[in-house]
Amino acid sequence: xxxxxxxxxxxxxxxxxxxxxxxGVGEVGNAKCGDIMRIYLDIExxxxxxxxxxxxxxxxxxxxxxxxxxxxxxxxxxxxLVISNAAVAEALGGLPPAKMHCSNLAADAxxxxxxxxxxKQQIKE
Amino acid sequence: MKRIYLDHSATTPVDPEVAxxxxxxxxxKYGNPSSVHGFGREAKQALEEARKQVAELIGATPxxxxxxxxGTEADNIAILGTxxxxxNKGKHIITSCIEHHAVLETCEYLxxxxxxxxxxxVDEEGIFSVEDVRKAIRPDTILISMMHANNxxxxxxxxxxxxxxAKEHGIVFHxxxxxxxxxxPIQVNEMNxxxxxxxxxxxxxxxxxxxxxxxxxxxxxPLIHGGGQEKKRRSGTxxxxxIIGFGKACELAGQRMAEDAEYLKKLRDKLIxxxxxxxxxxxxNGPLGEKRLPNNVxxxxxxxxxxxxxxxxxxxxxxxxxxxxxxxxSLDPSHVLLAMGLIHEIAHGSLRFSLxxxxxxxxxxxVLEQLPKIVERLRMMSPLYDQVLREQKQxx
Numbered sequence: 001x002x003x004x005x006x007x008x009x010x011x012x013x014x015x016x017x018x019x020x021x022x023x024g025v026g027e028v029g030n031a032k033c034g035d036i037m038r039i040y041l042d043i044e045x046x047x048x049x050x051x052x053x054x055x056x057x058x059x060x061x062x063x064x065x066x067x068x069x070x071x072x073x074x075x076x077x078x079x080x081l082v083i084s085n086a087a088v089a090e091a092l093g094g095l096p097p098a099k100m101h102c103s104n105l106a107a108d109a110x111x112x113x114x115x116x117x118x119x120k121q122q123i124k125e
Numbered sequence: 126m127k128r129i130y131l132d133h134s135a136t137t138p139v140d141p142e143v144a145x146x147x148x149x150x151x152x153x154k155y156g157n158p159s160s161v162h163g164f165g166r167e168a169k170q171a172l173e174e175a176r177k178q179v180a181e182l183i184g185a186t187p188x189x190x191x192x193x194x195x196g197t198e199a200d201n202i203a204i205l206g207t208x209x210x211x212x213n214k215g216k217h218i219i220t221s222c223i224e225h226h227a228v229l230e231t232c233e234y235l236x237x238x239x240x241x242x243x244x245x246x247v248d249e250e251g252i253f254s255v256e257d258v259r260k261a262i263r264p265d266t267i268l269i270s271m272m273h274a275n276n277x278x279x280x281x282x283x284x285x286x287x288x289x290x291a292k293e294h295g296i297v298f299h300x301x302x303x304x305x306x307x308x309x310p311i312q313v314n315e316m317n318x319x320x321x322x323x324x325x326x327x328x329x330x331x332x333x334x335x336x337x338x339x340x341x342x343x344x345x346x347p348l349i350h351g352g353g354q355e356k357k358r359r360s361g362t363x364x365x366x367x368i369i370g371f372g373k374a375c376e377l378a379g380q381r382m383a384e385d386a387e388y389l390k391k392l393r394d395k396l397i398x399x400x401x402x403x404x405x406x407x408x409x410n411g412p413l414g415e416k417r418l419p420n421n422v423x424x425x426x427x428x429x430x431x432x433x434x435x436x437x438x439x440x441x442x443x444x445x446x447x448x449x450x451x452x453x454x455s456l457d458p459s460h461v462l463l464a465m466g467l468i469h470e471i472a473h474g475s476l477r478f479s480l481x482x483x484x485x486x487x488x489x490x491x492v493l494e495q496l497p498k499i500v501e502r503l504r505m506m507s508p509l510y511d512q513v514l515r516e517q518k519q520x521x
Binding site for chain 1: 428431432433440469505507509511
């Protein structure tokens with residue numbers, strides 16, 4: 001039911017963990033529906049220097065989280081903002097239709113983390 | 126890679142003796158039981174022999190056994206056929222919240238079409254109370270449909286007491302016994318059961334065949350009309366090889382039941398105790414001991430999600446199932462676990478291991494060796510586990 005790429009990211013997820021004192025943290029989903037994704041960003045200038053994630057959820061939830069971290073590492077914030085959930089799924093070679101809506105939230109978590117970064121910046125200014 | 130099958134409540138392998146016997150009825154004794162000639166008579170005789178084998182395992186007479194395409198069809202005939210026959214007497218049906226979808230969805234379909242439905246709750250062990258059923262009975266109750274043992278958590282229900290109650294009130298009593306049949310004793314007369322659903326592929330028989338026991342004198346309106354097979358209760362040419370296999374599987378189940386149950390209980394308790402000893406933050410779902418099916422283990426593993434557990438086990442060749450939303454095909458986790466009072470996040474992290482005759486102690490040891498590692502890996506990835514890690518750090 002999952003592509004080889006999804007299984008690869010599920011088995012060997014990239015960038016698992018936390019960043020202490022992260023510049024931006026974003027969390028989406030809830031335990032009730034069975035998926036929670038949290039993304040941590042380390043930002044220098046306007047570049048994402050490091051990114052980590054923690055996810056509670058099914059295979060697709062873990063794989064999309066891992067994939068999105070790989071896609072944004074070293075990218076600018078503007079580049080990261082245009083990454084969509086659909087693009088993450090596509091990069092994984094597709095997801096089963098049932099997973100497209102419930103477990104494909106990694107880009108949302110990324111955008112939430114960027115928003116958190118912007119909010120913190122505003123407070124600093 | 127070695128493969129370990131721990132999903133016998135989903136289906137079982139066909140016993141080689143059963144499969145061998147079935148083959149004869151595909152290639153040599155392939156007659157239609159309704160035909161007059163020798164081929165037909167030979168098939169008819171075999172059909173009736175199988176009917177006897179099935180009847181014997183539940184203490185029924187062969188005439189009371191109606192072959193179907195499986196458990197789901199038997200449930201549908203029992204429920205829809207009864208309400209159709211009793212339409213003039215009333216419109217109230219009683220069932221439970223932990224039934225298989227084949228019963229629940231059928232009852233809910235009737236509710237949408239003008240029938241009244243009472244759904245009996247369960248306690249935290251997944252067992253419903255006789256008292257609740259007694260209170261739910263109304264003068265216009267025409268059917269009580271309740272399962273013998275639950276497919277997810279293995280809880281065995283007080284069916285004999287409910288049967289007594291149904292008999293006192295003259296209400297038709299249907300029992301879905303797909304999961305208990307062949308594993309623990311069932312006697313339709315002692316338990317006052319009017320209609321009993323059973324299935325072949327859960328007891329080392331072939332898929333696509335099951336039966337409905339219909340007590341003599343209980344009237345059912347058929348769902349499938351046609352050539353009048355099965356005494357007009359279920360038309361269509363009989364699936365003879367399947368039925369022959371089912372009959373043989375019943376005979377073998379009867380011979381092996383006590384020995385299998387004792388063996389499976391030992392494996393079951395080894396797995397349950399091993400999980401509790403080796404993994405923190407787990408909860409065994411369903412009753413322990415005699416109220417639990419001999420082959421069922423159901424455990425919620427906190428802070429991780431069921432499908433991730435299944436995928437990880439599957440990569441090691443271990444086959445299990447889960448009540449998480451991702452595996453139920455809906456957005457909600459198992460209706461059984463929620464009915465037992467589990468909160469969503471605990472229900473999402475549930476795993477069911479259903480054991481079978483061919484499982485070994487070594488296989489259980491392997492699961493107990495691998496599962497803690499899988500859980501640890503997924504927990505380290507889980508944001509829900511952070512709190513626990515922090516508390517552990519503080520304690521040090």
